Amino acid sequence: MSDNPEVLIIGAGPAGLTAATYLARFHRRVLVADGGEPRACWIPVSHNMPGFPKGITGEAILTRMREQAEEYGAAIESGEVTVLRRLGDHDFEAELNGRTLRIPAVLLATGVVDHHPDLPGVERGIARGLIRICPICDAFEATDQAIAVIGEDDKGVREAAFLRSYSDRVTLIHVAEPEALSAADRAELVRLGVALVETSIDDVTIENDRVTALGWGGQATPFDTVYSALGTHPLAELAHGVGAECGEDGRLEVGLRQTTSVPGLYAAGDVVRGLNQIAVATAEAAVAATAIHNCLREREGLTAKV
Known part of the structure; x- marks a missing residue:
């Protein structure tokens, strides 16, 4: 110029x-x-x-x-x-x-x-649409899928509640300390029918075309789409x-x-x-x-x- x-x-x-x-x-x-x-x-x-x-x-x-x-x-x-x-x-x-x-x-x-989850291959996961950051933008594409929300506070609860209108298979993967979720938050998840997995981010993996969370007790749960609410x-x-x-x-x-x-x-x-x-x-x-x-x-x- x-x-x-x-x-x-x-x-x-x-x-x-x-x-x-x-x-x-x-x-x-x-x-x-x-x-x-x-x-x-x-x-x-x-x-x-x-x-x-x-x-x-x-x-x-x-x-x-x-x-x-x-x-x-x-x-x-x-x-x-x-x-x-x-x-x-x-x-x-x-x-x-x-x-x-x-x-x-x-x-x-x-x-x-964005605060992306600390997962190996997270950038490739986002590029492939396995990990998403904006439910307002693209929750329609996740309709009726097995959806997980990675969160560490009440933002995760709010995002899971939003996604519940798109699928009846929504899970909140809570990766912070249990006390970061209040009794009211937990009651709201139950009311909405949102499952709760409390685990470390280290126990969430991206493999092939699925994201899997390993919860307490060693139970592995796979998901079609994961939203980051971090x-x-x-x-x-x-x-x-x-x-x-x-x-x-x-x-x-x-x-x-x-x-x-x-x-x-x-x-x-x-x-x-x-x-x-x-x-x-x-x-x-x-x-x-x-x-x-x-x-x-x-x-x-x-x-x-x-």
């Missing part, structure tokens, strides 16, 4: 690339910092992506979105933003690939990192560094226009509190990009908004 960017987008997942397309089509100079494979890369096939009734892989989604952003002039650069600073009431400084950028607006689309970690450190407000889970609080508590700093996608879905991320990105464009227009003395 020959000129300094007007907008820096940090993250090249669905949210970041959507915002890049919108801003480029607004004739804004936009730079996307691509810090590596986003969460969407883990998707073997998505069947709830609008417009793709036969399904589409996460890699194909990202490839198409990247090509679209570049088609309209967005610059995408590999590298991580290591430092983000506020410069008074306006502008930010960002360190990217050994140089300092000064930009008036920043969009954080950094996402979250949570995520939001990549919000840059936002913390400039004082942006976050929720209890560490994800960012935003307003109706995806504005954070820091003027000029916006956020969209999984790093924002809410539903972790590509459709949601792209919608938030469209809102954020339009708000950024309007804000820059005001700074240019053009008050009409779209």
Whole structure:
């Protein structure tokens, strides 16, 4: 990019690339910092992506979105933003690939990192659809299967309860200490007809096309599909560094226009509190990009908004 960017987008997942397309089509100079494979890369096939009734892989989604952003002039650069600073009431400084950028607006689309179960071959298991991370995305494909949920707290109970409407063969594999499940949690599992296996993660294996859990007493139980309910970690450190407000889970609080508590700093996608879905991320990105464009227009003395 020959000129300094007007907008820096940090993250090249669905949210970041959507915002890049919108801003480029607004004739804004936009730079996307691509810090590596986003969460969407883990998707073997998505069947709830609008417009793709036969399904589409996460890699194909990202490839198409990247090509679209570049088609309209967005610059995408590999590298991580290591430092983000506020410069008074306006502008930010960002360190990217050994140089300092000064930009008036920043969009954080950094996402979250999943806490995958510590199992040999877990990445291959995810690629093959044996281990899944989003029942909202793909529980339909697990209808009537033998489903397990790996959990260590009440999140596992909630996810098992959600999946119970798809199959009457749902088991919670609880891999933490027994006391991590309350009496109310245990009663809820019984009420829902969800089986409970309390075991170490070391006793869960991936073999051929099945995942097997070895429970107390040596009984082995095989499953068709296993969901990980071990949570995520939001990549919000840059936002913390400039004082942006976050929720209890560490994800960012935003307003109706995806504005954070820091003027000029916006956020969209999984790093924002809410539903972790590509459709949601792209919608938030469209809102954020339009708000950024309007804000820059005001700074240019053009008050009409779209």
